[in-house]
Amino acid sequence: MPETTRRTDRFPGTRYGNRPTMKDVAARAGVGLKTVSRVVNGEPGVTAETERRVQEAIEALGFRRNDSARVLRKGRTASIGLVLEDLADPFYGPLSRAVEEVARAHGALLINGSSAEDADREQELVLALCARRVDGLVVIPAGDDHRYLEPEIKAGVATVFVDRPAGHIDADVVVSDNYGGAHDGVSHLIAHGHRRIGFIGDMPRIHTAAERLRGYRTAMEDAGIPVADSWMSLGVTDPERVRRAAREMLSGPEPVTAIFTGNNRVTVTVIRVLAEHTRPVALVGFDDIELADLLQPGVTVVAQDAAALGRTAAERLFRQLDGTLLAPERIELPTRLITRGSGELPPAD
Amino acid sequence: MPETTRRTDRFPGTRYGNRPTMKDVAARAGVGLKTVSRVVNGEPGVTAETERRVQEAIEALGFRRNDSARVLRKGRTASIGLVLEDLADPFYGPLSRAVEEVARAHGALLINGSSAEDADREQELVLALCARRVDGLVVIPAGDDHRYLEPEIKAGVATVFVDRPAGHIDADVVVSDNYGGAHDGVSHLIAHGHRRIGFIGDMPRIHTAAERLRGYRTAMEDAGIPVADSWMSLGVTDPERVRRAAREMLSGPEPVTAIFTGNNRVTVTVIRVLAEHTRPVALVGFDDIELADLLQPGVTVVAQDAAALGRTAAERLFRQLDGTLLAPERIELPTRLITRGSGELPPAD
DNA sequence: TACGAGGCTGACAACGTTGTCCAGGCTCTA
DNA sequence: TAGAGCCTGGACAACGTTGTCAGCCTCGTA
Numbered sequence: 001m002p003e004t005t006r007r008t009d010r011f012p013g014t015r016y017g018n019r020p021t022m023k024d025v026a027a028r029a030g031v032g033l034k035t036v037s038r039v040v041n042g043e044p045g046v047t048a049e050t051e052r053r054v055q056e057a058i059e060a061l062g063f064r065r066n067d068s069a070r071v072l073r074k075g076r077t078a079s080i081g082l083v084l085e086d087l088a089d090p091f092y093g094p095l096s097r098a099v100e101e102v103a104r105a106h107g108a109l110l111i112n113g114s115s116a117e118d119a120d121r122e123q124e125l126v127l128a129l130c131a132r133r134v135d136g137l138v139v140i141p142a143g144d145d146h147r148y149l150e151p152e153i154k155a156g157v158a159t160v161f162v163d164r165p166a167g168h169i170d171a172d173v174v175v176s177d178n179y180g181g182a183h184d185g186v187s188h189l190i191a192h193g194h195r196r197i198g199f200i201g202d203m204p205r206i207h208t209a210a211e212r213l214r215g216y217r218t219a220m221e222d223a224g225i226p227v228a229d230s231w232m233s234l235g236v237t238d239p240e241r242v243r244r245a246a247r248e249m250l251s252g253p254e255p256v257t258a259i260f261t262g263n264n265r266v267t268v269t270v271i272r273v274l275a276e277h278t279r280p281v282a283l284v285g286f287d288d289i290e291l292a293d294l295l296q297p298g299v300t301v302v303a304q305d306a307a308a309l310g311r312t313a314a315e316r317l318f319r320q321l322d323g324t325l326l327a328p329e330r331i332e333l334p335t336r337l338i339t340r341g342s343g344e345l346p347p348a349d
Numbered sequence: 350m351p352e353t354t355r356r357t358d359r360f361p362g363t364r365y366g367n368r369p370t371m372k373d374v375a376a377r378a379g380v381g382l383k384t385v386s387r388v389v390n391g392e393p394g395v396t397a398e399t400e401r402r403v404q405e406a407i408e409a410l411g412f413r414r415n416d417s418a419r420v421l422r423k424g425r426t427a428s429i430g431l432v433l434e435d436l437a438d439p440f441y442g443p444l445s446r447a448v449e450e451v452a453r454a455h456g457a458l459l460i461n462g463s464s465a466e467d468a469d470r471e472q473e474l475v476l477a478l479c480a481r482r483v484d485g486l487v488v489i490p491a492g493d494d495h496r497y498l499e500p501e502i503k504a505g506v507a508t509v510f511v512d513r514p515a516g517h518i519d520a521d522v523v524v525s526d527n528y529g530g531a532h533d534g535v536s537h538l539i540a541h542g543h544r545r546i547g548f549i550g551d552m553p554r555i556h557t558a559a560e561r562l563r564g565y566r567t568a569m570e571d572a573g574i575p576v577a578d579s580w581m582s583l584g585v586t587d588p589e590r591v592r593r594a595a596r597e598m599l600s601g602p603e604p605v606t607a608i609f610t611g612n613n614r615v616t617v618t619v620i621r622v623l624a625e626h627t628r629p630v631a632l633v634g635f636d637d638i639e640l641a642d643l644l645q646p647g648v649t650v651v652a653q654d655a656a657a658l659g660r661t662a663a664e665r666l667f668r669q670l671d672g673t674l675l676a677p678e679r680i681e682l683p684t685r686l687i688t689r690g691s692g693e694l695p696p697a698d
Numbered sequence: 699t700a701c702g703a704g705g706c707t708g709a710c711a712a713c714g715t716t717g718t719c720c721a722g723g724c725t726c727t728a
Numbered sequence: 729t730a731g732a733g734c735c736t737g738g739a740c741a742a743c744g745t746t747g748t749c750a751g752c753c754t755c756g757t758a
Contacts, residue, residue, distance in 0.1 A: 019504045021714055032738040037716060045736060062500030067480040068420040069714035072743050077417065079460070079481075088446040088656075090439050090639070097437040100463055109477060111428070111460045114449060128458060131416040132428075151411030155368045271643060290439070291640045294620060307437075370744055381708035386746060394706060418744035421713050 020061040029057035040065055071133065079103075080158075080317060081129035082112040083122060084140040091264060091287060091306055092140075095162070098310030099138055106318050108135065119143025130157055136317040138162055138310075144205065146171070158320035162313045164207040165330070172320070174313040174331045178208050178286075181302040181335030182215025185284040186260050188300070188337060190223045193347050194258040194282060196231065198249040200242060200270065201262025201286075203235035212262050212286055228254055242269040250277060257347035258282035264289050271299065282345040284337075293340055300343025303336045369410040378406035389414055420482065428452075429507075429666060430478035431461040432471060433489040440613060440636060440655055441489075444511070447659030448487055455667050457484065468492025479506055485666045487511055487659075493554070495520070507669035511662045513556040514679070521669070523662045523680045527557050527635075530651040530684030531564025532571075534633040535609050537649070537686060539572045543607040543631060543696050545580065547598040549591060549619065550611025552584035561611050561635055577603055591618040599626060606696035607631035613638050620648065631694040637687065647689025657682055 022036040029036065031050060038046050039054040046054075057063070071077045082099050084092045100110045111129060115122035122142040126149065129137060136158035139146075144167040153159055153171070161173040189197050199216045202209035213234065220227050230252050233245035246269070249256045259274075259281060261267040267285030274281050288303035312331060319325040371385040378385070380399060387395050388403040395403075406412075420426045431448050433441045449459045460478060464471035471491040475498065478486060485507035488495075493516035502508055502520070510522040538546050548565045551558035562583065569576050579601050582594035595618070598605045608623075608630060610616040616634030623630050637652035661680060 023714080026738095033714095034716080034739085035737060038737090041716085047736070050736080062504065064476065064480055064501070066421075066482060066714055068417050068426065068482055069743090070716075071417045072415075072421055072714080072745085073716045075743080086446065087436075087449065088443040090442065093439065093442045094437040097435065097463060100436065100461075104462075109460055109481070110462065111458055112449075113453075113459065114446060127413065131413055132458070133415060133417055152413070155411065268640065271640075275643060289640065291617065291620075291638065291644070294624060294644055295640070296645055368744095372744080375708095382744095383708055383710095383746080384706085387707090390746085396706070399706080415744055418713090419746075421715090421744080422746045424713080 019066070020063045021066070022063070024061055025054065025057045025063050028061060029053045077133050077135055078107055079109040079111055079132070079134050080136040080138065080314075081126070081132075081134040082110055082138045083115055083125050083129070084112065085117050085142060086114050087112070088114075090290065091304075093306075095140075095306040095310035098307040099314045102311055102314035102318065115140075115142040117142050119145075123148055126152075135321055136160070138313050138317060139166075140164065141166060143167065158317050160313045160317045160320070162309055170328050172313075172316055172325075172328045172331075174309055174316065174333065175208075176304040176309065177332050177335050178211035179215045179218075181304070181337075182212040182260070182262075182286060183219045184215075184335070184337050185286065185300075185302040185343070186216050186219035187223070188339075188343055189258045189260065189282055189284055190219065190225070192258075192282065192344055195223075195225050195347070196228075196254055196256045196258070197225075198231045198233070198246075198256035198259040199262065200233045200236060200245055200249075200259065200266050202237050202266075209234070209262055216260055230254065231256055237263075237265065239265075239269045242266050243273055246270050246273040250279075250281065255349075256281070257349060258284070258343075258345075261285040263287055267299070267301070271295065280345050280348050282343055282347070284343040288338065292338075295342075297342045297345065298340025300337070300339045300341065303338050305333060305336075308333055368415070369412045370415070371412070373410060374403065374406045374412050377410060378402045426482050426484055427456055428458040428460055428481070428483050429485045429487065429663075430475070430481075430483040431459055431487045432464055432474050432478070433461065434466050434491060435463050436461070437463075439639065440653075442655075444489075444655040444659035447656040448663040451660055451663035451667065464489075464491040466491050468494075472497055475501075484670055485509070487662050487666060488515075489513065490515060492516065507666050509662045509666045509669070511658055519677050521662075521665055521677045521680075523658055523665065523682065524557075525653040525658065526681050526684050527560035528564045528567075530653070530686075531561040531609070531611075531635060532568045533564075533684070533686050534635065534649075534651040534692070535565050535568035536572070537688075537692055538607045538609065538631055538633055539568065539574070541607075541631065541693055541695060544572075544574050545577075545603055545605045545607070545696075546574075547580045547582070547595075547605035547608040548611065549582045549585060549594055549598075549608065549615050551586050551615075558583070558611055565609055579603065580605055586612075586614065588614075588618045591615050592622055595619050595622040599628075599630065604698075605630070606698060607633070607692075607694075610634040612636055616648070616650070620644065629694050629697050631692055631696070633686075633692040641687075642689055644691075646691045646694065649686070649688045649690065649692025652685045652687050654682060654685075 022033055026033045026036045036054055039051050080103050103110045113125040115125060119142050130152045139161050140163045141161055146166040146169045159171050161171055163175060165173045201212055204210040204213055231249060236242050236245050259270055261270050264287035267289060285299060285301045288301045292299035292301060371382055375382045375385045385403055388400050429452050452459045462474040464474060468491050479501045488510050489512045490510055495515040495518045508520050510520055512524060514522045550561055553559040553562055580598060585591050585594050608619055610619050613636035616638060634650045637650045641648035
């Protein structure tokens with residue numbers, strides 16, 4: 001029975017049960033505490049025979065090093081935090097996975113949490129992660145003021161923002177070329193003869209939404225097409241309202257012949273609306289969606305590389321931790337137009 | 350400047366930078382260490398005036414409690430681990446999110462990792478989580494021997510397996526009714542007149558795959574239909590081989606008129622094959638897929654409730670931690686047949 | 699006025715690990 | 729054979745926090 005058994009009496013709430021400690025292992029192996037530490041960490045300076053005895057004791061007691069104590073002593077936790085909007089969103093799965101792979105390559109674990117698009121919850125999560133002393137943070141911001149992070153960053157928490165820039169602080173950020181992608185997508189529709197093109201996107205206070213809107217506006221302007229207010233629907237994101245917005249654009253006095261959708265969720269809903277619609281309407285969506293190629297017609301999209309966003313951000317994070325990184329920077333990854341049919345439909349008035 | 354500044358000189362590797370500690374806060378506020386602890390933890394027995402002074406010092410120094418030290422002292426980490434196959438798989442997103450929500454409701458953080466369907470990596474991850482002293486583990490097993498977890502469970506790490514049962518140990522497990530779901534799906538095809546029904550699934554050493562295969566076999570048997578070997582393709586999972594397997598079934602001497610697919614990835618590939626195929630072939634797939642309703646025809650599926658799996662497992666985990674839970678149990682959640690068209694096509698010979 | 703009760707506060711040890719430093723035993727050489 | 733140098737092992741403090749406990753101060757009451 002390990003020496004530490006008594007503990008439970010004093011802390012009935014503990015869940016460690018009676019985990020053996022290095023002290024217990026040392027006692028059983030008949031060696032000093034530090035010798036056990038050396039064996040566990042593969043440090044040199046231990047005879048093969050002593051090592052064998054220690055290993056045997058470890059085995060017998062089922063000892064496992066307590067990393068909390070280790071962290072306390074060493075100062076590094078070898079873990080990083082990832083705060084995103086919603087793990088269940090198919091866009092974030094690959095991103096999260098990419099961050100994890102990079103972390104793994106650096107021997108770090110990933111702690112993550114969903115902000116549910118709520119600024120307070122984002123802050124709560126981030127600060128909880130800081131209290132855990134994660135070495136670094138990858139944050140997909142929900143809020144637009146991140147000054148609360150200043151003391152943390154000053155204290156050495158590496159931080160990289162992804163998908164949207166940080167608010168009111170100077171930090172690394174990795175984003176997609178939202179403006180350029182939207183510009184490409186809308187120009188593509190224009191090149192196929194469309195002039196009355198609708199836009200359905202999120203609230204412009206969200207950075208990505210604002211940039212995509214700007215891409216739409218500029219592409220129209222570049223082509224010399226004045227935009228009617230009724231062609232734009234902003235801040236609309238729940239399916240029911242998207243559906244209504246789409247129907248209005250399609251049936252107004254100046255009905256659109258094409259729609260550009262600002263994110264994957266909107267795209268899916270609009271596809272449903274168009275499926276019920278008799279007149280063919282062209283569609284280009286921001287973000288790729290699964291099975292887009294199997295629909296009739298295939299859905300033309302402006303695709304972001306979610307995995308690349310995550311990978312780039314995580315790599316930058318670890319470069320901050322290495323100390324090989326200098327000033328905060330903004331990195332923009334290109335988007336890719338994937339033509340599948342829906343964006344190449346001619347205007348049908 | 351906080352007193353702990355010196356630290357950096359001694360441990361140049363540390364990333365804490367110079368984080369103020371409670372000691373620093375105490376010094377600045379002119380109070381004792383324990384008083385700071387009381388304020389930080391909202392314990393009673395502190396005058397309003399003293400509390401104000403402490404809060405002020407906390408603010409000024411940017412202090413944040415070090416949870417590693419707290420954990421070491423208290424014994425509970427208020428974090429749980431989730432080990433799954435691949436975060437990027439759309440099936441696991443909602444599951445992971447559901448686990449997170451339950452954890453959040455219990456004030457715990459979620460640490461997760463992908464095993465990449467590799468048994469060694471699963472073990473490595475699980476043990477790393479145990480070294481962090483997570484309070485509990487939710488595991489979607491990749492390997493089939495979990496005896497390595499015995500000392501951990503004995504030491505008090507709550508453990509729940511999801512989606513597939515644990516190997517060689519007695520532990521809580523939450524699974525879908527894979528057998529029943531597959532039986533329903535295949536019976537549905539039979540009810541629509543099919544007799545030559547193909548099955549494409551994963552290796553039967555994977556529990557879910559074996560159960561689904563059993564559902565297929567039993568449904569056929571129940572209908573008195575002998576199964577030709579050429580109708581079954583097992584252990585096939587990469588797109589190229591699935592494609593080949595499907596084509597062979599469709600063109601053999603006894604061509605199938607319907608296919609039952611064993612998981613979402615297989616289903617997607619088979620949909621692609623059928624899209625190029627002239628003769629209409631019925632299809633029912635295990636697992637729901639996004640946009641399945643928008644394809645022509647809509648894809649009939651046997652849907653699992655991934656979120657419910659995660660939620661149920663996590664709740665059980667916390668009941669283990671509460672101590673309100675008794676013996677390990679196996680919980681089976683029902684599946685649901687969603688008819689959308691592809692499963693209702695009549696046989697076309 | 700003296701005394702006890704109760705409210706605040708702080709000193710101290712402990713959580714399990716690792717870095718530092720020293721002791722003792724060995725080998726090797728002059 | 730003595731001294732230098734190396735190798736192995738252990739004692740001890742420290743990481744930042746919390747539980748225990750004892751001391752002090754104030755207030756009410758006899």
